[in-house]
Amino acid sequence: MNMYRHQLIYLSLFITAVLARKLDVYSINERWVCHIKQSCFDCLRLPQCSWCPEDEMCFSAHLPLYENYCEKQRINHTDYGMSFEDNAECACSGDKIMSDCQPPESTGPECSGRGSCVCGRCFCDEQPDPENPSKTIMGDYCEYDNFSCSGPKCNEGPYSIHDLTAYEDNVTSSWGNP
Numbered sequence: 001m002n003m004y005r006h007q008l009i010y011l012s013l014f015i016t017a018v019l020a021r022k023l024d025v026y027s028i029n030e031r032w033v034c035h036i037k038q039s040c041f042d043c044l045r046l047p048q049c050s051w052c053p054e055d056e057m058c059f060s061a062h063l064p065l066y067e068n069y070c071e072k073q074r075i076n077h078t079d080y081g082m083s084f085e086d087n088a089e090c091a092c093s094g095d096k097i098m099s100d101c102q103p104p105e106s107t108g109p110e111c112s113g114r115g116s117c118v119c120g121r122c123f124c125d126e127q128p129d130p131e132n133p134s135k136t137i138m139g140d141y142c143e144y145d146n147f148s149c150s151g152p153k154c155n156e157g158p159y160s161i162h163d164l165t166a167y168e169d170n171v172t173s174s175w176g177n178p
Contacts, residue, residue: 080118090119103141103162112161115142 079087101110101117111122114137124142129135135147146157
């Protein structure tokens with residue numbers, strides 16, 4: 001029998017019960033297990049919960065339906081807008097994460113002095129100028145922005161703060177200014 005993709009096939013199945021018993025089938029929601037454990041320590045070791053194995057502390061302050069369940073056994077952390085897993089890894093690993101907040105072969109400040117190094121990566125200052133919310137800082141090391149270049153050939157950017165001097169020198173010389 002040759003079968004082809006998108007071909008309709010009819011099957012007939014005949015099932016005969018030789019011995020039939022009534023079986024009750026139950027399933028359990030894994031998150032429900034968290035609610036019946038006696039302590040945060042017991043509960044949050046489970047993979048479906050929020051647990052820092054190295055510190056034996058809770059990562060999450062709240063479990064569904066149990067407000068402040070882990071209040072005394074939790075790691076305080078800041079949510080930097082990373083995924084839940086990244087936030088947990090950051091809170092649980094702390095200093096053990098390799099810092100990658102400076103460009104390779106650079107001796108300047110972390111995150112170009114325009115952000116914070118958290119868990120090995122840069123989080124750029126969100127509003128460098130509150131009076132002008134369109135100004136933004138971006139890049140893996142906060143090295144780009146849309147406001148540092150002020151030469152006549154500058155547009156909306158982004159511009160690397162490390163290349164501005166060379167760029168503005170070229171702009172000045174091309175316009176014939178001293």
